[in-house]
Amino acid sequence: MHEGFYLGPLEWSIAPRQKWLIAGRNGAGKSALVSALQGEGKLMAGAIAFDPTLAAVVSADLQETLIEQERLQSDGEDERLVGTPVIDILNGLSPDQERLADFIDAFDLAACLRQPFRTLSTGETRKVLLVRALASSRPLLILDDPAKGLDASSSSRLQAVLETATRDRTVLYVTNDIDNAPEWINHLVLVEAGRLTYCGPSRDLEVRPWLNQMMTLADETLPLPERYPNALPELAPDAPLVDMRQVQVAFGDRVIFSGLDWRIQPGEHWQITGANGSGKTTLLNLITGDSPHCYTNDLTVFGFQRGSGESIWQIKQYIGLVSSGLHLAYRVSSSLENVVISGFFDSIGVYQKASDGQIQIARDWLRRIGLDAARRQPFNQLSYGNQRLVLIARAMVKQPSLLILDEPCLGLDAPNRSLVLSLVRQLIKNRHTTVLYVSHDVQDRLAEIPHTLSLSE
Helix, strand or coil, X not given: CCCCCCCCCCCXXXXXXXXXXXXXXXXXXXXXXXXXXXXXXXXXXXXXXXXXXXXXXXXXXXXXXXXXXXXXXXXXXXXXXXXXXXXXXXHHHCCCHHHHHHHXXXXXXXXXXXXXXXXXXXXXXXXXXXXHHHHCCCCEEEEECCCCCCCHHHHHHHHHXXXXXXXXXXXXEECCCHHHCCCCCCEEEEEECCEEEEEEEHHHCCHHHHHHHHCCCCCCCXXXXXXXXXXXXXXXXXXXXXXXXXXXXXXXCEEEEEEEEEEECCCCCEEEEECXXXXXXXXXXXXXXCCHHHHCCEEXXXXXXXXXXXXXXXXXXXXXXXXXXXXXXXXXXXXXXXXXXXXXXXXXXXXCCCCHHHHHHHHHHHHXXXXXXXXXXXXXXXXXXXXXXXXXXXXXXXXXXXXXXXXXXXXXXXXXXXXXXXXXXXXXXXXXXXXXXXXXXXXXXXXXXXXXXXXXX
């Protein structure tokens, strides 16, 4: 995740029971800093005195590593029947069992304890990592954007739990959401281009004005890149893009939803809400064809009755997608430019020649998100937040008939979140694209998306 990134020179001393906020823009080096603490990367000079066995970590990198381990262990098997149960993951750091039981209750994980870890939703996976860390006896907690992927209720519960669970522990708290940083933080590290621009007690400096300046909102006045002409079959203007009739999905004995009727008309934008595990991503996978349940339900997408002989590519050619699942899957070594170009072909990687027009539009999108100068840089060398921005450009590059945004702003700081929301507004205004938007964060709600589908567990 941090290949090709340089930190330092830097000096930083952490005393017991201090509470540190690690702040900075996307790509500044926040996550690289805590990774270096844990012994990752190559030490070029100086020394790091740190015992990783004293730390319990919650991060996107760890989340991805555990899921990838599960995938490799059960590759080719039925994922519903194999894999490490959640309770075994929770016991991975030798927790106090009474404390573990309390945190399982606090984060509503009791129903998932025997479920394979890899089958959980992104939010549920994050809850497991949080409970695993908090229930351990390790004196240092490294929390890299700990609320990422949690619904509003779980995020609020997390902050309440952290305030009491961290009183006698040292905490390194990494976040892009400066405005909602915990009140109990008492020390601050500001990271910029791999260096520490401030390191010390948060009350020794009037840091709020500086942070607000750093988080200046992105310019919303710049136009979208032009739309590339395509030769796709025209969709009937009055026919629904998606039509679901009495849809039901279950995994084993767990019913995700049943009796669901949902119709999406062209130009009818939807916000999809629901708690972690309520089935939001499963619902979207029915549309994209990434769930086998799309063939066992009464479902029409872009005029194709699913299961009538259509190919998945006939469906995907009308769709642009951003999701945590896609982010995890995009592991190919590719330049930023090629990642955006792959959006024209709905592929992970580029396996056919792009036209000059497609290449130019991809570059225009990279310029729009401020990454044009890095267009030849490998995707896997970017920070998580900047990777997310590139995948958003990939989803939008063809200005598709249906744009599916499943938690697109995960890992983004305030300016880049503002930028993404601005781009969504512009796509809606251009009237070529219908938007399905999933977000737990009320700050990401858009007045331009008037319809809401609410799922409950």
